[in-house]
Amino acid sequence: MKHQRIIFVTLAFVALALFPLVAGKYGIDLITKIMIFAVFALSLELLVGGTGLVCFGQAAFLGIGAYAAVRLSPQDGSASLLWLLPACMLAAALYALLVGVLSLRTSGVYFIMVTLAFAQMAYYVAHDTPLGGGTDGIYMTAKPVLGAVLDLDQPLVLYGFTLACLLGTFAFLALLLRSRFGRALAGIRVNEQRMRATGFSTFNYKLAAFVISGGIAGLAGFLFAVKDGYVNPELISWHVSGNVLIMIILGGIGHLRGAIVGAFAFALLQELFKSEAVFGDFAKHWQLGLGITIIASVALLPRGLVGVPQQLAQRLLGRAGAQDGAVAGEVDDE
């Protein structure tokens, strides 16, 4: 199982690295966008799958990263990636710190609502104040560069940079989740009461996870702003928080690769249902098609897309095998 996972992830990244050789302008742009979504989904997976915190306001951190990228860029020339990127992540992480301090005292449905409320506050700040530039959004006059080495205005350079960010985020979170910190988060997810009785100050652990997650979402926001050269309040809307939740559910909660698979599946399904070439007039109602597909896949694939191989194996091996598989699956998770 473990080897198969490593092979799958390696092949996926190799495929992404080779993709520009065969893709046109549209393809590059689409996959760049999806990879940014994947970074964003990974940030939420740390909270939902890693810690058991269902955050419904992740868009706030994405939006703050994106707005920071535009707002902090100088009007007369390009900013250096070296300071702009960390600054955007820091801005998002700081807001996550504030939201975390106040929201992590609640749990369950209250936590979901409080995180949503904080995201809506950020939305209205972007929407209704001069700081955010209102509904029309604001433009980035020049995209950030890294000396003469990297010019993110070039689609291919941005593609490569985004891929590197995705790989870096994935590797960082994979390390984090198997470390003592990650194991403590897993313990909090499974049984927070016992963690406290054992001596872990669980609030601090959850807050640290929240801040890291916010910082990574800020990275995704930065990439969005750079890719589009433009930000508007829709980036912070609750639909975005909802979509990223659907991505990780679709891919399979509890697995980092699930966040990436889910981001790709969601975005590609969206493209498919929006395509007039495939669906003709029905393409106007793409949300209906997408919604039905998502409901069907959640009903049929309780472990998400990454659980499909296991589910198939169980189907083939019959009931006895299925029971063993379920047990192995649980252990495998940890």
Add this chain to the structure above:
Amino acid sequence: MSEAEVLLRGLEITRRWGGLIALNKVSLALERRSVHAVIGPNGAGKSTLINILSGEIDPSGGKIELMGQDVTAWAQPRRARAGLGRSYQRNTIYPSFSVFENCRLAAQMRVPRPWMFWQDAQRCSVSGLAAREAAARAGLAGMLERTAGLLSHGQKRQLEIAMCLATNPAVLLLDEPLAGMGAEETERMLALLAELKAEHAILLVEHDMDAVFRIADRITVMVNGAVIASGTPDFVRGNAAVRTAYLGEAGDEH
């Protein structure tokens, strides 16, 4: 023997839930190398007492001292780090983790180092060693790779104790460790408790009277949130108030 070393002391602990008094000025002292049993009918406040001593809930009044230090205002994790371990009446384990990981995670408290994110927790030698040791002491040496949720009830109770031991506590608060155990498992657990007594101060809340009178050095009897008697097993056995209120007028058990 010189004067006994008191590791945990509760002084006039009171807990009110609205108008109801769950605990009324309960005082007790846990000494090293002794098992202090707390008995009483359901609703006497035994679990509430453990919850307050361990810091899971706050007392409405009174004071708690851990090794001479006032810890009344300390949050539960801090008390745990200072050497206060507890087990739960209802199994409170990590069911989806292996037995080893259940113990290792508890032992990780000794070397938290959360910022060292590049280190693999599974290779943490300190917590790994402590986990194996704790599991072995609790009689789970051969089951390290089993999924905790699939253990038998008795094994889960043993795991509760193992997780408690993995943190290397000085004081053990055990909430009905024998509940639902078969005769053989009970014997094994009692042998373990007798062994643990050598280094720890143990508070034992238990309904199994035979076990309590066999292993306890002191017994405190609670009824309706108040202590009605406290002393050696012989003293408690002969106490008239206890016989009336708890053991039954006929004294048919002893």
